[in-house]
Amino acid sequence: MYCPLLFFIVLHGIFLVCAYNGWSSLKSIPRKTIQYEDNNVITFKEEGVWNYSTMLIREDLGLLVLGAREAIYTLDINDISVAKSKVLWKVTEEKQKECTSKGKHPDIDCRNYVRMLHQMNDSVMYMCGTNAFSPTCDYITYGDGQLKLEGKQEDGRGKCPFDPFQRSSSVMVDQDLYSATSLNFLGSEPVILRTSPISLRTVFKSSWLNEPNFIYMDVVPESEDSPEGDDDKVYMFFSENAVEYDFYNKLVVSRVARVCKGDMGGQRTLQRKWTSFLKARLDCSVPEPSLPYIIQDVFHVRHKKWRKSVFYAVFTSQSSSTDRSSAVCAYDVTDISEVFSRGKFKTEVTVEMSDVKWVTYNGELPVPRPGACINNAARSSGIMRSLDLPDKTLQFIRDRPLMDDAVRPITGKPLLLKSGPLLTRLVVDHVTASDGQSYPVMFVGTENGYVQKAVNYDGEIHIIKEVKLFQNAEPIDVLRLHQNQLYAGSASGVVQMPVSNCNRYSSCLDCVLARDPYCAWDVPAQRCSRVPTSPEDGKSNLIQSLKDGDATRCPTIAPMEPKIRSLVLGNNIRLLCYPDSNLAQVNWNFAGKPLPYSDRKYTIYNVGILIYNASAADAGRYTCTSVEWVKGRDYTQTLAIYDLREQSAVVVTDKIKATLGILPESHTTSSGLHKSEEPPWHSKTVSSESKWIVMQVALAMLSVMMACLLIWNLYMGHISPFMCCGRQLIKSPRNLPEREYMHTGNDAVDSKQQMVRLCVTTNSALEATSFHGNTTKGDTPTDVCVFKYITDESEI
Known part of the structure; x- marks a missing residue:
């Protein structure tokens, strides 16, 4: 027999440790909060136009090309409140009626949402819109300060989603469009497509794509300085229902996949299909046990040497609506490439009395390696293109595109982990501080219209500030970064803000304790200034301490006048x-x-x-x-x-x-x-502080209650200090069983003051039927017992 009290005490201790660790890891509070009224940002929005969710930065033209619902704008990249030109792209009445007849909302679904913008050359841009659930693409040009819609409409299926609120991704590589979206009206045919003279797509199998949600896509020039003569890769990030886990409910996992730029499909097997498509699970593990976090956005930090490139990704929890937490993880391109080029594969096996299982494939791999790009080793064997690949290699990759290993983050854990409003989008800027080191600064958008500026200093999460960009609590749908300017788009408008505003730090102490890589206290000027980009330009006169937050060098402030x-x-x-x-x-x-x-x-x-x-x-x-x-x-x-x-x-x-x-x-x-x-931030800050205070008070009260309960049980003799579990060695009137106690007579209690147990039984359980034959079905016997001392036998 186990002692439930000791078990409860141990459980209580575990709860104390977990609660403290869990709370401390998630209670990342921004050091500063700047409300909408004080954000001093530049905004753009036009009456009656919504969903500003697509951006293309044209640095050569000094423009921010903005796609919204049924409109495209060109804005001055230095001041987006200045609109250079505008083009309307509305749906026809015929298309709107056709969309409405299929059960879609005429004013929400049956409009043309611009979902894709890409630069073709110096003057021509390519764009696609949902066009009332009939995806369409067209060309636009910019000349003499004016946008012009070419009117050369093309079918947008496989390039742009039907549903305006469905996630998709695309990238233009050497005039070839790579896109990931759905091919049909219902959204049940996902595809990763390359539109080029030799078009390729994925296979319609759940082992390839299983109800995916496409997030991001970009190219990595892996052919540069490659001793193996490798090919460039296009990486794509998405989430999907896992096929490798056997659960009653669908489990969503995050994925990274890749294809080779020079892929031409197979000769007989996988004709017009990808022969290099591989995918792996993307891991962003948090300290607390939970379901896998789901990827929401990705930012590619490019480097001149592609091996030093890094993908940053935002993840959110899928456990429940109450567990609202987000994480940011970073992945090295070489780590992802290593999983695909050297990792093991998963394969399907049939198990008796069960569904198909996915296990690690330990057999011999065909040559060339399935999913590999054409490299020097393949060329030496006479395989010059994917059309020359043997059927054995193609059949293997057709049935086994999933890798066994997961891609782990660079640090082994999230760079940023926080609870509260979920993170939606991110961009990352690398800043050289006064100490000469480069620090990645993350700008993450939230579901309630804030942008948070965060840095990870050797494992310490530090949120420098948060800025409310939009008056309403609406999600940030797009973030772009260009030359110290941040551009954010939402359903209601677009905002431009500088990545740093050092003037907001009012004193040396405020400036240094902000631990902002962009800012340092200028001693001669007596103000917080932007750190110069040149290596030794006046940095000796700057006070900045990022990792330590040491403000002891700040000059003494004169006494304040009352x-x-x-x-x-x-x-x-x-x-x-x-x-x-x-x-x-x-x-x-x-x-x-x-x-x-x-x-x-x-x-x-x-x-x-x-x-x-x-x-x-x-x-x-x-x-x-x-x-x-x-x-x-x-x-x-x-x-x-x-x-x-x-x-x-x-x-x-x-x-x-x-x-x-x-x-x-x-x-x-x-x-x-x-x-x-x-x-405005008072209630939120008090709420965050009070949660921890309430938790501490609750845990303290629980500890006191447990101590009182333990003392009371020891005093009453319910448990012994020497033997907690099992039968007691020394019996007393307080711990004797009922039958033994009734036989002690007057030795324990005076005959005129006997303690009796008065029990009242109500009908309801099966074990009571042996004593009460007339128990009716559905009734439950319940014993209600009261112990009392009596002084007169007539009361018995």
């Missing part, structure tokens, strides 16, 4: 204090002593305090300070000093209004705050 405020007896008085950081703790002192937080006379919030019904005793000096902890150091700075002095002449009207509770609009609301001065 602000004199009048104290009107009976009034409510508000004293403001704005901290530089969400991570700082704000403290108030009155007359040199800490202000009591529990005193009902005060309301203390993140941007100040409110003194209720001021009296003469409230006059004096109030000091607001903030304490921020960084790498074991605490930095304290004075934010505000107020001298509250009693007003000699009291304004009678104000006092009467205060007495009657009638305050003018410039005073406070019922909560003690003016509506316009309520800190």
Whole structure:
């Protein structure tokens, strides 16, 4: 017999450890929060036009080409509020009626959403739109400051999705279009297609693509400096239902796949199909046990040497609606290539009394290796192109495109892991700081319209700031990065913002503790400035500490002059204090002593305090300070000093209004705050802080309850200090079984004060039927027992 109490204690300890570790790994709070009213960004939107979700940067023309619903714009790349030209691309009434007749919404689905924009040459661009569930492509040109729609419409099936809200991806490589989308109206025929003189596509088999959600696609020039004479590769990222796992429900996993640029298909087997298509699971494991995280977006950080290129990817949890967390993982191109070129394959096997299973293939591989590009070794064997590949190799890859190994992230774990609103898109910029090192800075968009700027310093997640770009809480659908400018698109508009705005850091302490690779404190200029790009250009006069957050070099600040405020007896008085950081703790002192937080006379919030019904005793000096902890150091700075002095002449009207509770609009609301001065991020920060406080209090209370329960059980004799489980060695009236206790007579309890058990039985269980033959079906016997002492035998 096991002791349930000890089991519960052990479970409680495990819960304590897991709760602390889980919370600490996800409670990444942005150091600064910039609200929509203060973001100082450049915006573009046009009345009646929605879904600005496709962007093409034309650096040669100085333009941002923007695709929206039934419209294409060219915007000044330096100031997107300046629209150079516009072209409308609407659906015809006939197409809209045809779409509506198929059960689609006329004003939502049956429109033309521009979903693809690619540059063909200096003057011509290629674009595709959903065209009321009838995908269509066309050419546009830009000349003399004007966009022109060529009107050379082409079938867009396989290039652009039918559904405007279905994910797809594409890339233009040497005038050949590689696209990943659906081939039919229902979206049930996924395809990875190359539109070229020799067009190729994937095979319609679940082992190739199983209800995929396409995310991203790009080319890697692996033929450059390749001793093996390898070919360039096109990599694609998507999620799909896993075929290799045997579950009752569908399990979604993330994938990376690749094809060779020079692939021409097979001669007999895999005609007009990819002979080089391989795919592998993409792993982004989080510390807590969970279902695989699902890929949402990818950014390719290109390098002059392609082997140093890195793919950054955003993942979100799929466990449940309550477990809302996101992660960012980074993958080395060479690690992905290694899995495809040297890894083992998975194969299908038939198991009795079961479905098909996928296991590791340990047999002999055909030569040339299935899925490999044509290289020097193949050419030496007389195989000059994929059309020359033997059927044995082609049949193998047709049936086994899945690799056994998964692609692991560079660091073995996520670079960024956080809970809260899900991440949607990301871009990554490499910045050279004052120490000469290059740091990848991640800009990630969220589902509620924020962009977060984050860095990973040797495993430490640091979110520098978050900026709300859109007034409404809408997802960011597209992010682009170009020459220190960030462009974000959503359903309602487009935003342009600089990657750095060092002027927002008000002091040396604020600038250094921000740990922003773009910014450093300029000692001679006494301001936070952008770190120069040249190697030694004035960096000796800069104070910056990214990994350590060491601000001890900052010059001493002159003492702050107090602000004199009048104290009107009976009034409510508000004293403001704005901290530089969400991570700082704000403290108030009155007359040199800490202000009591529990005193009902005060309301203390993140941007100040409110003194209720001021009296003469409230006059004096109030000091607001903030304490921020960084790498074991605490930095304290004075934010505000107020001298509250009693007003000699009291304004009678104000006092009467205060007495009657009638305050003018410039005073406070019922909560003690003016509506316009309520800190927008206050509730979110308090919520994040309070969650951890509530968890600590709950765990502390649970620990106390467990200790009390243990002491009570020891005192009552329910458990023994020497033997927790099993039968007790020493029997007492408190721990004797009922029958043994009834036989002890008067030795244990006086005959006139006997303890009896009064039980009332209600019908309901099968075991009770042996005692109550008249138990009816569906009833459940329940014993309700009460122990009591009696002093008279007549009460028995």
